Structures are given as C-alpha cells and as structure tokens.
Amino acid sequence: MKLIEIDKTRYRKHFNRVLIGCALSLAICSLLLSRLLITLFPDPSGSHFHWNAIGVLVSAALVGFLLNKNRHHPYLTEVYYVWLLKQSLNKITRKMRKLEAAAKxxxxxxxxxxHYSYSGSRLLWKLDDNTIIMDELAVKEAELSNLAEQHNVILNVNDYNEQLLKQF
Known part of the structure; x- marks a missing residue:
C-alpha cells in the first residue's frame, strides 16, 4: 500500500460525518427493529432482552454491510484509505519485535x-492531531536512518510491500 498525502480537513469532516451517521443509524435501527420484534413476538414474562439483542446485532450487521458496499464511494475515499493504512500498520506492529531484531x-x-511503519504512523498521527509522541518517532526514524546508512540500505517507502513481512 502506497502512502499518499490526505487533505486533513476533508478527512476529518468526512470521518466525523460517517462516524455520527453510523452511530445514529445503529441507534435508530436498533430501536426500531427491537420494537418491531417485541410487538410481533411479545414475551409474557416481560423480558425482551433477546429481542433487543437481536435488534442491535441485525442493525450492526446492516450498518457494516452498507459501509462495506459503499467503501469505494468518493465520499469515503480518505476514510477507507486510512482504515486500510491502519490495517497495514497493524500487521507490521504484530511483528515489530522480530523486525527490530532483524533490522539490527x-x-x-x-x-x-x-521505515514504512514510521512514515505511515507519522501520516496517521498528523491526521488525528496526535503530536504527543512525534518526538519519540523522530528519534526512532533517526536511529533507523543511521542503521540503513550503516548497512547500505536505501529507504524508499514506495518500495515496501506487505509480502516482505512473511519472512518474519
């Protein structure tokens, strides 16, 4: 996955709207479905927990299905890209110990x-205004740069491919 620059204001606006839309859709749909199930299948004991749970589960599945179906819509371009980037970085994070040992x-x-992990993290943290640990990241990037120079490795994030992780 290639790292691309994203318009932060557009991303935040779209992400917030999608998040609020999902939350409202989940709440409204859950209430409507639960109410419909309770009306159609009343429980004499008065416990409707199972109908409420089914309403929430069906609503969550419906919202998830709609998000998945529309993930390539132009409005969701940045949101979907960031979601994929987070998945990609998570795969690297799971192998971080082995990667750091092999890098040394x-x-x-x-x-x-x-290098890809650090660059991707920098991109994400800038989008999320998470600047608290940027100094720590800069130190790690400097160490990695020195290590790359020491072993004659050319650092180019565009050369990264997820297939590289299979050996670790």
Missing part, C-alpha cells in the same frame, strides 16, 4: 518495513 542484523526488508 542488517536485514534490508526489516529496515524497509520499519
């Missing part, structure tokens, strides 16, 4: 994966 040994693929 001079493994070019590990160094490249770490």
């Amino acid at each position: 040994q001079g493994n070019a693929d590990a160094i490249l994966a770490l």
Whole structure:
C-alpha cells in the first residue's frame, strides 16, 4: 500500500460525518427493529432482552454491510484509505519485535518495513492531531536512518510491500 498525502480537513469532516451517521443509524435501527420484534413476538414474562439483542446485532450487521458496499464511494475515499493504512500498520506492529531484531542484523526488508511503519504512523498521527509522541518517532526514524546508512540500505517507502513481512 502506497502512502499518499490526505487533505486533513476533508478527512476529518468526512470521518466525523460517517462516524455520527453510523452511530445514529445503529441507534435508530436498533430501536426500531427491537420494537418491531417485541410487538410481533411479545414475551409474557416481560423480558425482551433477546429481542433487543437481536435488534442491535441485525442493525450492526446492516450498518457494516452498507459501509462495506459503499467503501469505494468518493465520499469515503480518505476514510477507507486510512482504515486500510491502519490495517497495514497493524500487521507490521504484530511483528515489530522480530523486525527490530532483524533490522539490527542488517536485514534490508526489516529496515524497509520499519521505515514504512514510521512514515505511515507519522501520516496517521498528523491526521488525528496526535503530536504527543512525534518526538519519540523522530528519534526512532533517526536511529533507523543511521542503521540503513550503516548497512547500505536505501529507504524508499514506495518500495515496501506487505509480502516482505512473511519472512518474519
């Protein structure tokens, strides 16, 4: 997955609207479905927990289905890209210990994966205004840059491919 620059204001506006829309849809649909099920199948004991739970589950599945169906809509471009980027970075994070050990040994693929992880994290943190640990990230990037120079590895985030992680 290639790293691309995203318009932060557009992303935040679209993300917030999608999030609020999902929350409202889930709440309204859950209430309507639960009420419909309770009306159609009343329980003499007065406990309607199972109908409420079914209403919530069906509503969540419906919202998830609609999001999945419309994920390529132009309005969701940035939101979907960030979601995919987070998934990609999570795959690297799960193998971080092995990658860091291999990078110290001079493994070019590990160094490249770490470089991609740091660059992607910087992009995400800027989008989310998470600047608290940017200094820590800069230190890690400097260490990685020194390591890459020491092992004659050229750092280019566009060279990263998820297939590199299979060896770790």
